[in-house]
Amino acid sequence: MQLPSRPTPIEDDISRPFWDACRQHELRVQRCEVCHNFQYFPGPICRACASTDLTWSAVSGLGTVYSFVVVHNVVTPGFPPDQPYVVAWIELPEQRGLRLLSNVVDCPLNDVRIDLRVEVAFLDSDDFSVPVFHPAT
């Protein structure tokens, strides 16, 4: 799927493995090697135990909608102004409370609801890919 020019993530040393994995169509979440806590957004140290021994662990790509908004007043560059879209916090089964911010796609707006089961897909642009979620099959 080709993507219009969404804002390009400005990657840094911490986030690069996440965006690199996305380019491979693989969802990876930062995880602590000491206490095994997943965290998102990523950070320089583990929020749970302050260890700096962090890695990037592949996850199943499944999830449920925890909360969402349907954006009608579109201000973000690259998003067509006449096309409402869904932004959602997606809770992953790998850890209670572990959530990714993403879009719910390929789903009628009225069918999006909390607890909807979803799975990941990737939208590609020229130099990056973003993980989005569609209803689970």
Added chain:
Amino acid sequence: MPPRVAAIAGIGYTKYTRSTQASLAGLALEASLNAVEDAGMSIRDIDGLVCYHQNDSVLVRDVSTSLGIKELRWWSDILAGGTFNCAVIAQAAMAIESGLANNVVVYRALKGRSGKRMGRYRASLADGVHQFMTPFGFSTPAEIFGMTCRRHMHEYGTTREQLGRVAVTERLHASLNDRAVMRQALTMEEYLAGRIIADPYTLFDCCQETDGACAVVLTSSERAQSAPHGPVFILGAVHGGGSVPRVPFDGWPDLSISAFPRLATELFERARIAPSDVDVALLYDAFTFEVIQQIEDFGFCEPGEGGPFVEDGNIALTGRLPVNPHGGLLSEAYIHGLNHVIEAVQQLRSEAGSRQVRGAEVALVTGFGFCAGSAMLLGGASAAP
């Protein structure tokens, strides 16, 4: 010698508009000079200056220069949003109580509509935390805070009509306030027909973007006692956050529970009063739902009962808990919550005219940011330490 206690002695503000010809510096100076005069002081008395802003305002060093302050002894520019409306008052009080300054001007000036708009400027950022937000079309306050409203609706059945009661009630209050930008009546039908911004939020759930400035003068309580309009005392103040005190609270454990119950408990303990002692509440209302959330968080009702609480008319001027008599950010203006402090002072001085809450002696003021913020309890002249 008893410890020095700070108090509010003066308030000032400009006209609130959607488009001003004035410069930011002009707005800041006008509000500051009005506050100094209101306190019965002259610029020569001022030795402290502090403001909070989002890189969208005029800095303290420029305002100090323009005002002609000769001996600035304590000053601070704080990079923060509306969550700092009470924190900045508390910090000015700390400066006075520690002896760093004697008479401090607190100001907030912004051209939130004709200049840098809060609802727009983050949309093209994609560095730091924004790299996990803007590529998904997630940046505006309505998008970010709409998530908490949705979750509350899911958990407790909070309805659009209950949000609407907040908007309609505050607009009714604003109709009694000459300063308010939005004074024409708003009906529930009009509210429900508002265009969608970020569902669950529609147009009338969102506060305005406006131009204007507010300023507050703090001094010692002794000096405030002889101020022309009398003193307003700080009964207690809190300022803090939860485990993820940044927007958009990534990793927050439960989006139906904010950081404010803890802050509220600390606040009432510090002030040694109970929620039932609050006569008027100036609740930070960037969005309608935030009023409902805070009514619960500050213990005016049980969690989940905030919707029915507003539906039953409790937040009206004559209700159990009059909320935002000035019309709030929703209908008076968006001066980042410092206009809430102005209104609290006017209510406690019994200067609020036809929107006066009868017998208002204790006011709660909040700067709500869900995951972080500040709040304070103010008392009128009868609360002298």
